[in-house]
Amino acid sequence: MISLKSAGDIEKMRHAGAILADLLTNLKGIVKPGMTTADIDRYAEDFIRKNGAVPSEKGYAVPGISEPYPASVCTSVNDEVVHGIPSDKRILEDGDIVSVDVMACYQGLHADACYTYAVGDISPQRQALLDVTRESLDRAIAQVKAGATLGDIGNAVESFAIPKGYGIVREYAGHGIGRHPHEAPSVLNYGEPGTGVTLLKGMTIAIEPMIMCGGETLKDGTDGWLVSTADGSDAAHFEKTVLVTADGAEILTPWH
Numbered sequence: 209m210i211s212l213k214s215a216g217d218i219e220k221m222r223h224a225g226a227i228l229a230d231l232l233t234n235l236k237g238i239v240k241p242g243m244t245t246a247d248i249d250r251y252a253e254d255f256i257r258k259n260g261a262v263p264s265e266k267g268y269a270v271p272g273i274s275e276p277y278p279a280s281v282c283t284s285v286n287d288e289v290v291h292g293i294p295s296d297k298r299i300l301e302d303g304d305i306v307s308v309d310v311m312a313c314y315q316g317l318h319a320d321a322c323y324t325y326a327v328g329d330i331s332p333q334r335q336a337l338l339d340v341t342r343e344s345l346d347r348a349i350a351q352v353k354a355g356a357t358l359g360d361i362g363n364a365v366e367s368f369a370i371p372k373g374y375g376i377v378r379e380y381a382g383h384g385i386g387r388h389p390h391e392a393p394s395v396l397n398y399g400e401p402g403t404g405v406t407l408l409k410g411m412t413i414a415i416e417p418m419i420m421c422g423g424e425t426l427k428d429g430t431d432g433w434l435v436s437t438a439d440g441s442d443a444a445h446f447e448k449t450v451l452v453t454a455d456g457a458e459i460l461t462p463w464h
Contacts, residue, residue: 210384210392212410217386218451218460220317221412225449225460227259227312232323232463239325241302245283248308249294253280256312264311264318264389274432282309284434289377289418289426289443291433302328305338307445311389318389320414321461322447334442337374337421341444344369344397344417352450352457354409362399365417377418377443379426380435385414385449407452412460416447
């Protein structure tokens with residue numbers, strides 16, 4: 209069931225979202241060649257906890273499907289799309305891209321966000337992928353307002369990325385969020401305008417385009433979490449949590 213949030217719920221989500229926004233913005237000056245993905249995880253968990261929240265990802269599990277997630281963030285490098293587990297053995301190199309997907313819970317309410325970072329100097333092709341994915345998110349958020357539909361959001365991503373020659377992750381999607389990290393509805397990155405669930409004032413959703421340079425086929429890793437591109441092409445991922453208002457969207461995770 210889709211839940212509409214109270215004023216108190218929204219205020220707590222704003223607080224959780226502000227923590228994530230500061231974290232992801234700070235990481236722009238921290239992520240660099242030579243550090244490990246576990247370094248990112250330790251920094252993120254410490255930051256979230258010092259600001260009075262809890263990392264929602266740590267220990268998160270889908271009953272009957274997954275083991276509890278062992279870290280506070282997901283770090284997905286280059287051809288890794290989502291759910292990469294941080295490791296001291298994974299050293300970032302100059303030219304890599306790494307997506308940091310993170311959730312925080314403040315007084316029982318969650319927020320979710322992701323940013324894909326350039327590690328050192330990246331190729332023009334990788335920079336173009338980041339630019340297209342980030343603009344896909346901006347275009348999707350621009351569709352949000354009471355009375356719009358989820359199809360409007362998905363179409364904004366699909367109609368922008370596909371003509372530019374990129375692939376869209378179709379097996380994974382954005383989602384509702386609030387008292388649970390993942391709630392109804394699913395927020396697909398493709399669709400037809402005017403179709404699907406109608407947005408209502410007070411809904412909170414996480415919009416997260418995942419765009420690939422190559423084909424759209426994915427492959428699962430051996431750890432039960434990691435998902436990569438089947439053809440080894442690069443992938444990028446940007447995400448913000450938004451509140452549906454009468455005439456637009458309030459971004460609850462305003463990283464920049």
